[in-house]
Amino acid sequence: MKSLNGINWHPGEAFTAECKTQGCNEVPRPDCTCGIYASKSLDHLRRLGYIEHRIHGEVCLWGTVVEHEGGWRAQFAYPKNLILPLSAVPLGMSSVESRLTTLAAYGSDIFVLGETGTVPLWRTGSGVDANGLDLLVQRCSEWYARRAEQRRIKRGDRVAVIGHGIAVVEHADNNQVQAVLGGRSVLRIEREEVVWCERNTRWETAMDAGVNFTARRM
Numbered sequence: 001m002k003s004l005n006g007i008n009w010h011p012g013e014a015f016t017a018e019c020k021t022q023g024c025n026e027v028p029r030p031d032c033t034c035g036i037y038a039s040k041s042l043d044h045l046r047r048l049g050y051i052e053h054r055i056h057g058e059v060c061l062w063g064t065v066v067e068h069e070g071g072w073r074a075q076f077a078y079p080k081n082l083i084l085p086l087s088a089v090p091l092g093m094s095s096v097e098s099r100l101t102t103l104a105a106y107g108s109d110i111f112v113l114g115e116t117g118t119v120p121l122w123r124t125g126s127g128v129d130a131n132g133l134d135l136l137v138q139r140c141s142e143w144y145a146r147r148a149e150q151r152r153i154k155r156g157d158r159v160a161v162i163g164h165g166i167a168v169v170e171h172a173d174n175n176q177v178q179a180v181l182g183g184r185s186v187l188r189i190e191r192e193e194v195v196w197c198e199r200n201t202r203w204e205t206a207m208d209a210g211v212n213f214t215a216r217r218m
């Protein structure tokens with residue numbers, strides 16, 4: 001995790017304020033702007049636009065603490081809990097897992113901020129909470145379903161027929177793809193012989209792989 005000004009927060013270590021403006025010996029000084037900033041309310045953070053796409057949460061503050069109307073500036077801080085907005089959660093399940101492992105290292109409870117409020121995701125001592133996990137799994141499966149939909153071959157799609165050129169799909173179902181090559185040759189290809197190539201981001205097929213070739217009468 002990083003603070004808004006790009007300083008790393010290391011798991012298991014108190015975050016310690018430094019003064020970059022006046023080089024104060026004791027941070028924070030009442031007449032300076034230095035220190036770790038914490039707001040008194042989530043609403044305040046929301047109004048500043050800090051919540052929607054960022055990890056936020058409650059924080060323990062100690063050492064020298066200067067109180068202001070809307071919040072505090074402190075010498076030391078450590079997260080008490082972390083709230084993860086759904087929009088900041090990665091989409092693939094493997095990325096979610098590695099993100100969760102990173103955050104769990106802080107030893108703070110983790111919540112997910114969904115549409116209906118915060119849901120526990122990780123409890124110090126007991127680990128993953130099924131409620132938060134459900135939310136993440138649901139979000140991931142929606143994403144996988146959308147991605148599968150984009151990968152469904154349909155009329156108008158282009159298929160690279162290796163060694164021959166690009167054919168345009170006229171009709172496709174679960175068994176067969178009918179495509180036109182060069183505007184005149186009609187190809188009937190077994191559906192399973194047309195594969196999505198992630199590297200070239202296109203459909204591809206090999207001409208000798210079950211391609212049935214007829215010339216179109218014009």
Ligand SMILES: [Zn+2]
Pocket residue numbers: 019020021022023024027028029032033034
């Ligand atoms: Zn200062």
